[in-house]
Structure formats: C-alpha cells, structure tokens
Amino acid sequence: MDAVTFPNGPISMSGNLHLPDNFDPDGSYAAVVTVHPGGGVKEQAAGLYASKLAEQGFVALAFDASFQGESGGEPHFLEDPAARVEDVHAAVDYLQSLDYVDAERIGVLGICAGGGYGVNATMTDSRIKAIATASALNIGSAWRKGWFGAELDSAAVAVRDAASQQRTAEAGGAEPYNAQYVPVELDESTPRDLAEAHDYYLTPRAQHPNAQNKYLLAQSIPRILAFDAFHLVEDLLTQPILIVAGSDAGSLWHSTELHSRARSSKKLVVVDGAAHMDFYDVPKYVDRAVAEAVPFFTENLAAKTN
Numbered sequence: 001m002d003a004v005t006f007p008n009g010p011i012s013m014s015g016n017l018h019l020p021d022n023f024d025p026d027g028s029y030a031a032v033v034t035v036h037p038g039g040g041v042k043e044q045a046a047g048l049y050a051s052k053l054a055e056q057g058f059v060a061l062a063f064d065a066s067f068q069g070e071s072g073g074e075p076h077f078l079e080d081p082a083a084r085v086e087d088v089h090a091a092v093d094y095l096q097s098l099d100y101v102d103a104e105r106i107g108v109l110g111i112c113a114g115g116g117y118g119v120n121a122t123m124t125d126s127r128i129k130a131i132a133t134a135s136a137l138n139i140g141s142a143w144r145k146g147w148f149g150a151e152l153d154s155a156a157v158a159v160r161d162a163a164s165q166q167r168t169a170e171a172g173g174a175e176p177y178n179a180q181y182v183p184v185e186l187d188e189s190t191p192r193d194l195a196e197a198h199d200y201y202l203t204p205r206a207q208h209p210n211a212q213n214k215y216l217l218a219q220s221i222p223r224i225l226a227f228d229a230f231h232l233v234e235d236l237l238t239q240p241i242l243i244v245a246g247s248d249a250g251s252l253w254h255s256t257e258l259h260s261r262a263r264s265s266k267k268l269v270v271v272d273g274a275a276h277m278d279f280y281d282v283p284k285y286v287d288r289a290v291a292e293a294v295p296f297f298t299e300n301l302a303a304k305t306n
Contacts, residue, residue, distance in 0.1 A: 008090035015063035035114030039181035088121035116229030163221035178214035246274025
C-alpha cells in the first residue's frame with residue numbers, strides 16, 4: 001500500500017493506493033475507487049475492500065473525503081454530498097494519470113453513503129465503467145425519511161429549522177456545532193444497525209482518530225437534505241451495477257429502490273441474515289460482497305480486444 005495525494009481543485013486529497021501482488025509498473029491494470037461511508041475514513045471499510053480487491057489483481061484507491069480525515073478542505077468536518085461526488089471524479093482523474101492503470105477500465109465500489117455517492121458519480125461520469133455498492137445509502141433520503149424510510153420527506157423540516165437557527169447563531173459569533181453520525185449513547189430504542197455502528201466507530205473494533213463521529217450541523221444539513229443520490233438514475237446510469245445488502249438491514253430499502261429504478265444491467269444480492277454494518281468488517285459478509293464484486297468487475301472492466 002502506498003500513501004498518495006492527488007488534487008481535487010484547490011483541495012489536496014489523501015489516499016491509500018493498494019497494488020496487486022507481483023505488481024508490474026510496466027503492466028496495465030483495471031482499477032477500482034472505493035468510497036467510504038459518511039463519517040468514515042480510508043483506513044476503515046473502504047481500505048478493507050481496496051486491500052481485498054488488490055489481492056484479486058486490481059489497483060484500488062481508498063481516500064478520505066474532502067473536508068474529512070487527512071484530506072484538505074475547510075471547514076473541516078463538512079458533509080457536502082456534491083463535494084463527495086466530486087471527490088470520486090477527482091479519484092478517477094488520479095487513477096487515469098497512472099501509466100499502469102488502463103484509463104478505460106475503472107470502476108467504483110461504495111459502502112453505505114459512499115455507495116450513494118458512488119452511484120451519483122457514475123451517473124455523471126462515463127469514465128466509470130461499473131459501479132458496485134455494499135449496504136448502499138442515499139444520504140439525503142436517510143436524513144429526510146429516517147433510518148427505516150418510514151417518514152415523509154417533510155419530517156425533515158424540523159431538522160432544517162434547527163440547522164437554520166444554528167447558522168444564525170454562528171453568524172452572530174457562536175461556536176460551530178457538530179452533530180453526530182452515530183449515537184454516542186444507546187438505549188432500547190436505538191435501531192440495531194445504529195447500535196452496531198456505535199460499536200464499529202466508537203470502540204476498538206474499528207475506531208480511528210481521524211473518524212471523529214461529527215459533522216458541522218449548520219453547514220451540512222442544507223446540503224444533505226436537498227440531495228438525492230438516485231435522482232435521474234433511470235436515465236443517467238447506463239453502466240452496469242451490482243448491489244449487495246443484508247436481509248436484516250434497516251437500510252435495505254435504499255438498495256431495493258436503487259435496483260428497482262436502475263435500467264442498466266443490474267444485479268441485486270440480498271444476503272440472508274446480514275445487517276447493515278456486517279458489510280463493513282465482518283469477514284463472512286465482507287468476503288461475500290468481494291466474491292460478488294470480483295467477477296462483476298472482472299467482466300465489466302475487461303481489457304478490450306482488437
């Protein structure tokens with residue numbers, strides 16, 4: 001694994017480039033960008049998938065989102081969906097600059113919100129030839145409709161109003177307020193997936209100092225609430241898509257909606273008994289997702305023959 005930096009406009013992006021065993025710098029490789037969840041960093045799930053794809057012969061790039069982790073961008077801890085999508089485009093730029101990457105053989109794999117961002121980036125970038133998701137999340141829908149998708153979009157008005165009030169306060173000199181991606185305190189009402197997210201991000205299971213479980217409320221909420229990762233997916237997603245999710249995930253509705261709306265070549269794999277967080281680091285389920293992703297990318301990122 002090589003630590004790398006690459007430009008995204010004025011922002012310097014921090015990434016880890018995972019190379020196959022017996023890597024030949026004079027070779028020509030297919031490459032995959034792995035996109036981390038909201039609040040995650042490259043050393044967690046995205047890095048795990050990148051390492052496993054590299055073991056299967058792909059060049060794989062995991063990176064920290066702009067405004068997060070070791071990447072640049074101010075204010076830090078901003079969750080900006082449009083910026084997250086542009087991050088993926090910039091990662092493709094970087095991979096295409098490498099002599100040993102075949103510019104016509106680049107795919108994306110996204111986890112959780114990174115899956116939604118990856119889909120949106122693929123819809124708007126024909127250089128990406130295939131997209132795979134694990135426990136996909138459309139962050140705008142999740143913040144509006146709730147974890148289980150049971151609320152109306154209008155339920156988000158209260159959150160909007162709170163963010164607006166906080167922005168007014170900060171414009172008047174108040175300290176910026178950071179909201180939490182996952183709950184710090186758990187009780188019997190905490191959904192299973194979010195309790196497991198607490199265990200993943202906030203305990204030695206996968207805790208990382210650069211993943212601080214916070215995002216700027218006043219600046220992030222307006223960007224998140226108006227975002228729809230799947231907007232126009234019926235018409236703009238022409239590339240093949242693989243969607244992997246767990247039968248017991250409260251977030252499954254994102255994956256089934258995406259599958260029902262996509263018109264390109266598509267495959268939905270619902271893994272019995274798996275929950276949302278299982279595809280972050282539980283070997284049984286990560287290996288299943290990789291076992292689906294490897295032939296998918298092998299087929300759809302195959303070298304062209306004359």
